[in-house]
Amino acid sequence: MRTEVARGVNHGLRWVLLGLVVVIVATVSVALYRGVGAVTGRQRCSATVGGHTVHLSPDQARNATLIAAIGVRRGLPARAVSIAFATAYQESKLQNLDHGDRDSLGLFQQRPSQGWGTAAQVRDPYYATNKFYDALAKVDGFETMRITEAAQRVQRSGFPEAYEPHAEDARALASALTGYSPGGRFSCVVDSPDGHGTAAATVTDLERAFGSLRTTGTVRDLVLDVGTGPAARRRGWSVAQYLVAHASTLQVATVSFNGRQWQAGPDSKKGWLAHSTPRGRVSVTLA
Known part of the structure; x- marks a missing residue:
């Protein structure tokens, strides 16, 4: 009888441990999927708008402020910058990557084979950002679309809903970095x-x-x-x-x-x- 009870207890513990592992893995996966993951290190940046805070590494912050600056220079609405941020979050975690799926490269993982430019061009964040905005400007009604729908019209990803989990972070960051939420919301x-x-x-x-x-x-x-x-x-x-x-x-x-x-x-x-x-x-x- 004791052996049977012990087996039952051990069996139950195994299921409990398995459940904990699943929860941990799922939590980590969601954390990595949403936004850019944990930001560590002494030097770091953040933006806080409407009670929502976005954390960035210095490299991510430099890329984000450049994407916002080009949007401001072009006279685009903050919504366009939000769409660009959500796209870059999903595609590269706001990093200027030298690798990707097949020939995808850069902040937006643009593919030279798909007509985005040469490999060197799409790895130039100024060029890549302007090319993204060029394509977005051709999307009728992007200002009122869900962020993921507008991003998908530009990117034509195999995962069209993948951009939406980044929408909240993207909106807060765009509002801060384009000056629509003034007063030093980003630091x-x-x-x-x-x-x-x-x-x-x-x-x-x-x-x-x-x-x-x-x-x-x-x-x-x-x-x-x-x-x-x-x-x-x-x-x-x-x-x-x-x-x-x-x-x-x-x-x-x-x-x-x-x-x-x-x-x-x-x-x-x-x-x-x-x-x-x-x-x-x-x-x-x-x-």
Whole structure:
């Protein structure tokens, strides 16, 4: 009798353990499928809009702010940027990949064999993002479609619903990075600069993403005049947050805009703090 009971207990324990394994695997799979997975490391970025927070690695943040910047430059609605983010989340986890299914490459896993461009072109994030927006602009009514439907019209994936789990993250990130949710909704924890940046290199980088900017300043102190209207403020926040995401590569020490300032190093954990800054101007200090 005891042997039979022991067998029953062992059998039950095996099923319990098997159930736990299934739950753990399912949880991990969902976490990896939704968004970009866990972000670890000392340096990291996040955007918080409407109580929803999106976490990004520095590399993902640089790619995200570039996708947003090109959308702003082209005058596209935030919805277009949301669709681009959901697509890049699903296709590459917002990383500029040098591999993929068959000949798929880059942020959007575009295939040279399908007419997206050469292998070198689709791995250029500026080219790839513009090609994505070119294709999206040809989709009638993309502004009112579900995000996954609009993305699928561009990508023609074998898994047409795969983009929808990323929609919430994509909307929050797009709202922050295009300036529709102002006030420094996006921020990064970044080490103090370990080199020296220049105003010339920073302007070149910014104008490649945003187009022509009105700038003044010295070698390491730069002022960008973005204007004061609602659209200008949105663009100003997009520029300011782009600079934060690219602080490590451009050697940015501080960014100030619209009464707030972000500072690299230990204070970057505090995000955007109140600061007396002229309206309509993004001010940047380089190390």
